[in-house]
Amino acid sequence: MNDLDIRKVIKEELNNIAPEIDLAGIDPAADLRESLDIDSMDFLNFITAIHHRLGVEIPELDYPKLVTLDGAVAYIAAKLGSRKT
Amino acid sequence: MPSLGADMEAGTLVEWLVKPGDRVKRGDIVAVVETQKGAIEIEIFEAGKIEQILVGLNSKVPVGTPLARIQTELEATLGTVAVAPPPPAAPPAAPPLMAVPVAPPPPPPPSPPQPVAPAGVARARVSPAARRLAEAHAIDLSTVTGSGPAGAIIHADVERRLGGAVAQAEKKRAPGLDLDAMRTAIAAAMARSKREIPHYYLEHQVDVTPCEQWLTQKNATRPPDQRLLLGALMIRSVALAARRFPAFNGFYRDGKFEPSRAVHVGVAIAIRGSGLTAPALHDADQIPLDELMTRMRDLVQRTRAGRIRGSELSDPTITVTSLGERGVDTLYGIIYPPQVAIAGFGKIATRPWVIDGAIGPRSVVSITLSADHRVSDGHAGALFLAEIGRLLQEPDKL
Numbered sequence: 001m002n003d004l005d006i007r008k009v010i011k012e013e014l015n016n017i018a019p020e021i022d023l024a025g026i027d028p029a030a031d032l033r034e035s036l037d038i039d040s041m042d043f044l045n046f047i048t049a050i051h052h053r054l055g056v057e058i059p060e061l062d063y064p065k066l067v068t069l070d071g072a073v074a075y076i077a078a079k080l081g082s083r084k085t
Numbered sequence: 086m087p088s089l090g091a092d093m094e095a096g097t098l099v100e101w102l103v104k105p106g107d108r109v110k111r112g113d114i115v116a117v118v119e120t121q122k123g124a125i126e127i128e129i130f131e132a133g134k135i136e137q138i139l140v141g142l143n144s145k146v147p148v149g150t151p152l153a154r155i156q157t158e159l160e161a162t163l164g165t166v167a168v169a170p171p172p173p174a175a176p177p178a179a180p181p182l183m184a185v186p187v188a189p190p191p192p193p194p195p196s197p198p199q200p201v202a203p204a205g206v207a208r209a210r211v212s213p214a215a216r217r218l219a220e221a222h223a224i225d226l227s228t229v230t231g232s233g234p235a236g237a238i239i240h241a242d243v244e245r246r247l248g249g250a251v252a253q254a255e256k257k258r259a260p261g262l263d264l265d266a267m268r269t270a271i272a273a274a275m276a277r278s279k280r281e282i283p284h285y286y287l288e289h290q291v292d293v294t295p296c297e298q299w300l301t302q303k304n305a306t307r308p309p310d311q312r313l314l315l316g317a318l319m320i321r322s323v324a325l326a327a328r329r330f331p332a333f334n335g336f337y338r339d340g341k342f343e344p345s346r347a348v349h350v351g352v353a354i355a356i357r358g359s360g361l362t363a364p365a366l367h368d369a370d371q372i373p374l375d376e377l378m379t380r381m382r383d384l385v386q387r388t389r390a391g392r393i394r395g396s397e398l399s400d401p402t403i404t405v406t407s408l409g410e411r412g413v414d415t416l417y418g419i420i421y422p423p424q425v426a427i428a429g430f431g432k433i434a435t436r437p438w439v440i441d442g443a444i445g446p447r448s449v450v451s452i453t454l455s456a457d458h459r460v461s462d463g464h465a466g467a468l469f470l471a472e473i474g475r476l477l478q479e480p481d482k483l
Contacts, residue, residue: 020357037357039409040314041385048309060304060312 001054001080006073013049017042028069056080086118086140086150089125089398090274096120097145098152107135109155114394116152120270124262126394133157139225150225210237218243262391267360278422282337283458286417287466291474292438294447299480315433316407317378321483322476323405323428324348324369330469332461333426333454334402342425342460351401351421352381354388363404363421364388364397374483408432415451425457428473 100117231238351363418427438447
């Protein structure tokens with residue numbers, strides 16, 4: 001799974017949480033909680049969905065690494081990469 | 086048609102989930118009603134068998150209108166037939182009738198008279214043709230104004246009523262959330278609150294570092310779908326305090342306070358695009374904390390998807406509102422009538438705090454209480470608020 005695929009999965013899951021938001025328009029470096037107006041419950045649902053879909057472990061301590069779109073892609077890519085080796 | 090809030094006058098039936106002959110038990114979801122607050126799932130309050138559907142799809146009917154006829158288990162054994170109120174005029178030779186509401190009786194209507202037939206019209210005369218037409222279209226005759234001799238309901242009256250229902254059905258939108266209607270509902274409830282309830286406000290700063298540390302430890306070994314949020318601890322602390330201080334848990338109705346033994350915490354849930362609603366998390370003082378969290382998650386998701394249950398809207402006994410990790414330090418809630426209190430949690434901030442004589446960084450939250458001065462005083466409110474703060478110091482006991 002390359003970065004583009006991961007980005008697509010993330011966007012799909014964000015869309016499930018905030019279907020009324022235009023994801024094409026968001027800044028990939030911006031804090032998703034601000035740009036999508038998502039709260040701690042939404043964010044937990046997002047983490048849960050990513051965990052179920054991609055099987056990556058995301059401890060709570062790592063949440064800050066996933067608050068931007070770019071950050072989430074990099075984090076998940078690293079996790080998936082390290083699992084293969 | 087149950088009352089799903091003091092401001093609700095009518096609802097539109099948009100989906101039946103049962104049909105005649107189906108067996109139901111208390112708590113089953115039997116229908117979906119569209120109101121200003123979105124599509125609401127209606128639960129049944131009796132066990133038995135659905136005998137007849139009285140309100141057809143896309144019909145808008147006033148609060149209090151029977152939606153279905155149920156044969157309860159007791160009646161099944163007695164061989165009698167249940168009928169929902171109000172009794173039809175001049176009933177045919179019938180077995181003993183027993184009223185079985187599908188929902189708790191609505192509160193007494195507010196002062197302005199409803200634009201429906203005056204009381205007692207159910208006993209007015211109805212022409213056989215009018216009755217047949219009404220039955221064919223599941224029209225409640227008590228909502229039809231008679232224009233015949235001595236106010237009797239004639240065929241044309243039912244036709245007129247039917248025309249209205251059809252016209253309203255055509256205007257119906259897809260079930261779900263209507264933020265404009267929700268805004269109207271918020272406006273009505275909040276205006277009434279500010280008009281009728283003499284609020285007093287208290288604020289208390291509480292160190293929630295123990296909660297954060299406890300959550301970090303708990304969540305470290307849990308998969309995401311079992312993790313707890315601080316919001317669950319907030320709701321729990323308010324629920325436990327409310328059980329200890331009954332003057333903040335219940336309803337103010339008809340000039341007097343009715344404390345509630347059950348603690349159903351209304352959870353204020355913001356909906357993107359400027360919506361807000363506060364459905365109940367039932368028995369928040371009783372259920373295990375993990376279940377409270379699961380139910381809170383379910384409640385938030387269903388609310389944002391526009392699927393709230395009727396009882397969740399109508400029976401919160403106290404409300405909790407929280408701004409979460411963004412926003413401002415303090416919020417002062419407005420009581421949702423007929424409740425008598427709302428607890429508000431601001432943003433958690435790291436602040437210098439004195440513990441054991443030394444200053445250190447702690448996570449501090451401002452908790453406020455807005456309460457009804459007709460029911461309680463600032464002294465009791467202060468004890469209640471302090472109790473919430475005290476409970477949050479021992480998260481493992483929540």
